[in-house]
Amino acid sequence: MIDQRYTTFLILTKTKSYTKTAKKLFITQPAVTQQVKSLEKELQLKLVEYHQPHLKITERGEKLASFVNNITNQQEEFINYLKNPDLQKEIVFGATKSVAIFMVPKVIEEFSHDFDKINCTVTNTERILSMIDDGKLDFAILEGNFNKQVYSYYPMQRERFVCVANADNELTKMAKIDINQLLNQTLILRENGSGTRCILYNWLKSLNLSFSDFNQVISFNEPTGIIELIKKNVGISFMYESLALQEIANGNLQEIKLSGMDIFRTMNLVYSRNNYFANYFNHLFCD
Structure with a gap:
């Protein structure tokens, strides 16, 4: 359904190599070059910049590739429909x-x-x-x-983002605390690439703080595992309120109320x- 030139260009944006693109398509390298040049001529757009040995996709080329990728992915599903x-x-x-x-x-x-x-x-x-x-x-x-x-x-x-700790943690008994009062705690974090980790990182950055300002940092990629660590009083963590509600209701966890933290996602x-x-x-x- 999609013009072969668009498919060739899409693969080129992923491989960043005419040679690798040719091998994937089982065609010659000159054929790849010809198809891309033909596409550029027809669209009157510069899609690729090549400064040997580096190939760079232009900004408009990246947008075209994203569109073509989207259409390609939907093609089979649409035909089945x-x-x-x-x-x-x-x-x-x-x-x-x-x-x-x-x-x-x-x-x-x-x-x-x-x-x-x-x-x-x-x-x-x-x-x-x-x-x-x-x-x-x-x-x-x-x-x-x-x-x-x-x-x-x-x-x-919408979900509220909160700081939680073991119910025995003295900070949970306070009406409101400043973030600096939390820095002597062990912070239990989600892994890199996690949305909750990103939210916390950005909030701390706005306060000129980072993860390294805490006494100790533990990374764990399972939310349920983090809750178990908090229940064992290993440290504190930040998460969506719904994730902690059951353990809060059971009396195992409590929210630490932080001044200036009013985050909803x-x-x-x-x-x-x-x-x-x-x-x-x-x-x-x-x-």
């Missing part, structure tokens, strides 16, 4: 780890009434967005930051830009 418009039996989506605990079980329960196959991938924000880019996910439920110019999205629910349904199935995805959650 045309063949069987009433048979939407399988859905593949992603979710970040925090969301997977307090939102996804209910989502899967609702999907189970309409789909024969449900596949949910749980990983961090960075990886989820990469999978959307590669066409491996229909959509994702994200709590982390993402480029709203690159992806389409539908707001789902929207959980978003996220999918590729200009997705043909956007209305369908939104419809799944707005009823």
Whole structure:
């Protein structure tokens, strides 16, 4: 369906090499060069800058590649839809780890009434967005930051971002504390690429602070594992309130009330830009 020149250009943007692109397409290197030049001539746009041995995709070239990638990923799904418009039996989506605990079980329960196959991938924000880019996910439920110019999205629910500690931690007994009173604590963090880690990093940065200002820092990529560490009084952490509500209700955890910390984030349904199935995805959650 898509002009071969666009496919060739898309692969070139990923390999950054005419030789590697030619090998992937089983054509000659001059053929790759000719197709790209033909595309540039037709569009009257400079897509590639080549200063041996470095190849650089121009800003407009990157935008074109993103559009072509989006169309390519939707092509097979769209054809299947045309063949069987009433048979939407399988859905593949992603979710970040925090969301997977307090939102996804209910989502899967609702999907189970309409789909024969449900596949949910749980990983961090960075990886989820990469999978959307590669066409491996229909959509994702994200709590982390993402480029709203690159992806389409539908707001789902707002979540409060809080600091939590073991209920025996003396700081939980105080009406309000300053962030500097927290720095002698052990901070338990999510891994690099996590949305919650990014939120905390940016908030601390606005206060001219960093993770290294804490007494000790522990990184752990599982939210449930972090909660268990807090219950053992190993340290304190920052997370969405819904993630800690059950343990707070059980009396195991308590919020540390920090001055100047009033952070809310929207959980978003996220999918590729200009997705043909956007209305369908939104419809799944707005009823």
